[in-house]
Amino acid sequence: MAASHFGEKVYIWAAFYQKSQAIDMKTTSQSAHQTYIKQHQDRFLGELFDLLRIPSVSADPKFAPDVRRAAEYIRQRLLEAGADSATIHETNGHPIVYGERIQDPALPTVLVYGHYDVQPADPYELWDSPPFEPVVRQTKEHPEGAIFARGACDDKGQAYMHVKAFETMMQSGTLPCNVKFMIEGEEEVGSDNLEIFVQNNKDLLAADVILISDTGIISNTTPSITVGLRGMSYVEVEVVGPNRDLHSGRYGGAVANPINVLCNMIARLHDEKGRITIPGFYDKVTNLSLDDRKAMHEVPHNDDEFAADLGVDGLQGEEGYTTIERVGIRPTLDVNGIWGGYIGEGAKTVLPSKAYAKISMRLVPDQNSDEVTDMFAKHFLSLAPKGVKVAVRPHHGGEPAVIPTDSLEYRAASAAFEECWGKAPVPTRDGGSIPIVSLFQRELGLDSVLLGFGLDSDNIHSPNEKYGVFNYLKGIETIASFYQHYAGMKK
Amino acid sequence: MAASHFGEKVYIWAAFYQKSQAIDMKTTSQSAHQTYIKQHQDRFLGELFDLLRIPSVSADPKFAPDVRRAAEYIRQRLLEAGADSATIHETNGHPIVYGERIQDPALPTVLVYGHYDVQPADPYELWDSPPFEPVVRQTKEHPEGAIFARGACDDKGQAYMHVKAFETMMQSGTLPCNVKFMIEGEEEVGSDNLEIFVQNNKDLLAADVILISDTGIISNTTPSITVGLRGMSYVEVEVVGPNRDLHSGRYGGAVANPINVLCNMIARLHDEKGRITIPGFYDKVTNLSLDDRKAMHEVPHNDDEFAADLGVDGLQGEEGYTTIERVGIRPTLDVNGIWGGYIGEGAKTVLPSKAYAKISMRLVPDQNSDEVTDMFAKHFLSLAPKGVKVAVRPHHGGEPAVIPTDSLEYRAASAAFEECWGKAPVPTRDGGSIPIVSLFQRELGLDSVLLGFGLDSDNIHSPNEKYGVFNYLKGIETIASFYQHYAGMKK
Numbered sequence: 001m002a003a004s005h006f007g008e009k010v011y012i013w014a015a016f017y018q019k020s021q022a023i024d025m026k027t028t029s030q031s032a033h034q035t036y037i038k039q040h041q042d043r044f045l046g047e048l049f050d051l052l053r054i055p056s057v058s059a060d061p062k063f064a065p066d067v068r069r070a071a072e073y074i075r076q077r078l079l080e081a082g083a084d085s086a087t088i089h090e091t092n093g094h095p096i097v098y099g100e101r102i103q104d105p106a107l108p109t110v111l112v113y114g115h116y117d118v119q120p121a122d123p124y125e126l127w128d129s130p131p132f133e134p135v136v137r138q139t140k141e142h143p144e145g146a147i148f149a150r151g152a153c154d155d156k157g158q159a160y161m162h163v164k165a166f167e168t169m170m171q172s173g174t175l176p177c178n179v180k181f182m183i184e185g186e187e188e189v190g191s192d193n194l195e196i197f198v199q200n201n202k203d204l205l206a207a208d209v210i211l212i213s214d215t216g217i218i219s220n221t222t223p224s225i226t227v228g229l230r231g232m233s234y235v236e237v238e239v240v241g242p243n244r245d246l247h248s249g250r251y252g253g254a255v256a257n258p259i260n261v262l263c264n265m266i267a268r269l270h271d272e273k274g275r276i277t278i279p280g281f282y283d284k285v286t287n288l289s290l291d292d293r294k295a296m297h298e299v300p301h302n303d304d305e306f307a308a309d310l311g312v313d314g315l316q317g318e319e320g321y322t323t324i325e326r327v328g329i330r331p332t333l334d335v336n337g338i339w340g341g342y343i344g345e346g347a348k349t350v351l352p353s354k355a356y357a358k359i360s361m362r363l364v365p366d367q368n369s370d371e372v373t374d375m376f377a378k379h380f381l382s383l384a385p386k387g388v389k390v391a392v393r394p395h396h397g398g399e400p401a402v403i404p405t406d407s408l409e410y411r412a413a414s415a416a417f418e419e420c421w422g423k424a425p426v427p428t429r430d431g432g433s434i435p436i437v438s439l440f441q442r443e444l445g446l447d448s449v450l451l452g453f454g455l456d457s458d459n460i461h462s463p464n465e466k467y468g469v470f471n472y473l474k475g476i477e478t479i480a481s482f483y484q485h486y487a488g489m490k491k
Numbered sequence: 492m493a494a495s496h497f498g499e500k501v502y503i504w505a506a507f508y509q510k511s512q513a514i515d516m517k518t519t520s521q522s523a524h525q526t527y528i529k530q531h532q533d534r535f536l537g538e539l540f541d542l543l544r545i546p547s548v549s550a551d552p553k554f555a556p557d558v559r560r561a562a563e564y565i566r567q568r569l570l571e572a573g574a575d576s577a578t579i580h581e582t583n584g585h586p587i588v589y590g591e592r593i594q595d596p597a598l599p600t601v602l603v604y605g606h607y608d609v610q611p612a613d614p615y616e617l618w619d620s621p622p623f624e625p626v627v628r629q630t631k632e633h634p635e636g637a638i639f640a641r642g643a644c645d646d647k648g649q650a651y652m653h654v655k656a657f658e659t660m661m662q663s664g665t666l667p668c669n670v671k672f673m674i675e676g677e678e679e680v681g682s683d684n685l686e687i688f689v690q691n692n693k694d695l696l697a698a699d700v701i702l703i704s705d706t707g708i709i710s711n712t713t714p715s716i717t718v719g720l721r722g723m724s725y726v727e728v729e730v731v732g733p734n735r736d737l738h739s740g741r742y743g744g745a746v747a748n749p750i751n752v753l754c755n756m757i758a759r760l761h762d763e764k765g766r767i768t769i770p771g772f773y774d775k776v777t778n779l780s781l782d783d784r785k786a787m788h789e790v791p792h793n794d795d796e797f798a799a800d801l802g803v804d805g806l807q808g809e810e811g812y813t814t815i816e817r818v819g820i821r822p823t824l825d826v827n828g829i830w831g832g833y834i835g836e837g838a839k840t841v842l843p844s845k846a847y848a849k850i851s852m853r854l855v856p857d858q859n860s861d862e863v864t865d866m867f868a869k870h871f872l873s874l875a876p877k878g879v880k881v882a883v884r885p886h887h888g889g890e891p892a893v894i895p896t897d898s899l900e901y902r903a904a905s906a907a908f909e910e911c912w913g914k915a916p917v918p919t920r921d922g923g924s925i926p927i928v929s930l931f932q933r934e935l936g937l938d939s940v941l942l943g944f945g946l947d948s949d950n951i952h953s954p955n956e957k958y959g960v961f962n963y964l965k966g967i968e969t970i971a972s973f974y975q976h977y978a979g980m981k982k
Contacts, residue, residue, distance in 0.1 A: 244801075252853055257825050260757065260826050263758050268758075270751070312732060340830075343830040348849070349723070358833060461840065
């Protein structure tokens with residue numbers, strides 16, 4: 001699912017950019033954490049590898065037993081790390097792991113959210129090593145090695161940092177507050193059951209802040225924190241023509257071909273200026289001031305380099321907006337999958353009965369995913385010609401979100417970066433979506449701190465997903481540091 | 492492949508229609524044939540079932556051993572039926588079975604063409620019984636039972652009628668001429684190697700007429716003979732965007748999405764009037780006179796019934812032409828398959844690197860398939876926007892063909908129908924393509940007689956392909972009758 005997303009080359013909402021001096025302040029706790037992490041780093045990696053070997057693909061029912069195995073694995077490690085309790089909560093889908101360590105009800109409480117499910121690894125043949133057999137290889141961005149595996153970054157590697165940061169603080173005697181863990185197994189398929197769980201367990205989940213590592217940083221020399229996220233509307237569409245597959249020679253030209261029709265309908269979802277044609281689609285889109293838009297471009301970005309990295313000879317998008325704006329502050333519509341007719345080897349002259357597509361829209365403040373899904377469905381149905389029946393099935397949605405940088409939580413996260421990375425993080429806006437952020441704001445009244453450590457080049461949702469060994473270990477240290485600063489500021 | 496096609500509801504070139512009185516003329520040979528067929532009909536069916544059990548899908552390499560088994564099966568049955576010799580000819584692809592019975596070089600020679608390969612049976616789940624386990628069930632069109640299996644009609648059932656008609660004449664002492672059999676295994680993938688075989692074996696294949704059963708009749712009460720065929724151009728297109736699958740949240744809106752692009756390019760292949768936009772596409776299309784077009788509509792056809800049979804609420808096609816014209820005398824373009832991105836269960840927000848489609852065009856006299864393929868490629872490439880690379884790969888082509896009804900061969904076929912069905916056949920034009928008909932005209936200088944017995948409702952190329960038991964047995968009788976009339980007229 002879209003739910004993961006990092007700071008990236010096209011990410012930065014520089015209006016928030018705050019220059020900050022590197023601070024050389026090694027605290028006692030930081031020193032203890034560093035020592036502990038160094039001593040146990042091989043085990044920390046080995047445990048993550050064991051988790052990565054479990055193919056917990058939530059989207060595909062055939063992996064359901066593996067998804068459960070991953071949940072059980074997390075539960076056991078939480079108990080070993082020092083949780084008072086850790087339990088598996090059943091849902092109508094995959095289970096949720098909940099664990100907690102309550103030191104003193106008077107202390108502030110951090111609620112950690114993460115997910116142990118992963119994206120499908122298809123197409124397997126594009127992986128350089130099997131997606132569920134983690135290996136460490138050096139890369140340009142990760143000279144100290146990167147862990148290659150589906151979920152290495154999104155989100156097993158990042159979620160597991162929290163378990164190990166918790167252990168580190170428990171063993172170092174530095175856990176300064178209470179901590180609750182909620183690690184779900186359906187983030188990649190829309191978190192529908194998490195929403196129900198949150199609604200039904202507000203007391204259990206009572207906390208002061210939510211901490212999530214499912215985003216990224218600009219680079220290992222330019223740390224950043226995501227403060228803006230796009231929302232999402234995701235639908236599957238079906239175009240049905242004749243009641244059976246037909247011979248294209250005998251019927252072609254006289255009967256609407258569902259593939260041709262679907263292509264035509266999809267083509268009509270954008271106009272010639274790259275704008276989405278759904279009536280009302282842009283009505284609620286927050287338009288930034290020219291100054292704010294200008295400020296977005298103070299960060300380094302180069303269209304030619306961006307295109308060269310992707311191997312394309314040109315970029316494409318909504319007229320009147322730059323690449324940074326197209327990905328950061330503008331809503332978009334992409335077909336994520338399409339299929340119909342004969343797709344095997346060779347030639348078959350079928351005029352198929354049906355054609356399908358998966359289509360997602362990224363939303364920006366103040367669009368609403370349910371409203372957009374309704375608008376899409378109405379518009380898409382209106383594009384259907386005679387001779388076909390069209391169905392639109394909503395998959396799941398998520399709302400756009402913005403996190404204030406002047407909050408105590410943001411400042412604590414910023415201080416943790418300063419302590420562990422030697423420089424203040426850049427606040428960024430991200431093109432991706434984490435629907436649960438707006439869910440938590442709505443249901444629990446809590447802001448989320450997006451303390452993610454992935455890189456844009458980590459290939460999440462793609463073949464050869466990876467996560468830097470440096471990022472994994474430094475992330476554990478930074479999370480432990482966050483707790484110290486957060487508890488200190490809350491006093 | 493398109494290569495099979497029948498007379499059908501939208502087929503009739505009534506300019507050729509000749510009213511004919513039913514003739515009651517039971518000849519001695521017909522009587523002998525009927526008796527022999529009746530005595531051996533269970534074995535005739537059983538042998539066909541054995542052939543249908545071999546999944547000889549030529550398009551899919553994994554079935555290659557089965558394709559060869561089917562060839563060997565045909566070879567053995569030809570020898571048993573009375574062939575002087577029958578051999579397997581290797582090609583660069585699947586083999587060709589050749590067999591012959593030369594009674595007297597002074598007699599005329601009939602060259603029988605057929606194919607033992609079949610279309611892929613996908614999607615298997617839409618079959619009511621397994622595609623390679625033939626069963627007989629009653630249907631509305633086939634009250635005496637129909638054989639359900641892939642290839643039952645196209646073309647194993649129809650090709651095998653010739654082997655059994657040959658046996659019938661051999662055993663009845665009625666074979667009035669020489670006969671040669673050329674049964675290939677690549678008709679459904681374009682007959683590329685057949686073309687080479689024909690070019691290299693002109694002496695071996697020397698004959699007076701070619702007899703093919705790979706078409707159909709209007710109904711079991713209205714026999715017909717196909718006299719016009721559409722040609723074909725078939726291509727596979729590939730649209731490549733970024734060099735890897737991307738996260739749609741992080742890149743969507745800034746990078747051309749190959750699926751959206753492919754849809755847009757496909758949409759632009761037709762204009763709003765349903766005309767194909769490829770420059771020059773219609774230049775060589777033979778335009779029929781208004782009288783000829785009017786004559787086409789003297790046969791029964793009803794758009795509402797046609798649509799109701801297909802379960803659609805309207806028909807679609809080139810403006811200014813009727814359904815009969817759209818399928819019979821106008822060239823068309825259909826997408827036969829499309830795929831790209833994530834097509835598994837659930838939601839995945841990938842912006843894929845690649846998207847593909849299979850596209851076929853049906854051609855009419857005097858279009859040329861190579862020229863049309865070139866025009867398509869040039870036009871399609873010109874539709875590609877910046878940010879993608881496009882490839883067009885030709886699969887195979889075939890030329891349109893028209894067979895004269897005043898020929899001796901046509902008259903012999905017509906007489907065979909009169910004798911066996913009690914009425915003269917209607918000459919029809921068919922929307923499908925049999926590329927080998929024009930190949931034979933070009934390379935061997937021979938006209939083909941399309942003596943096919945399938946029905947429009949036989950679902951060739953679709954799930955639940957079938958062939959009437961009546962059609963199979965009556966077809967054997969009609970073929971044997973053709974030989975008598977043909978030899979008699981040639982004297």
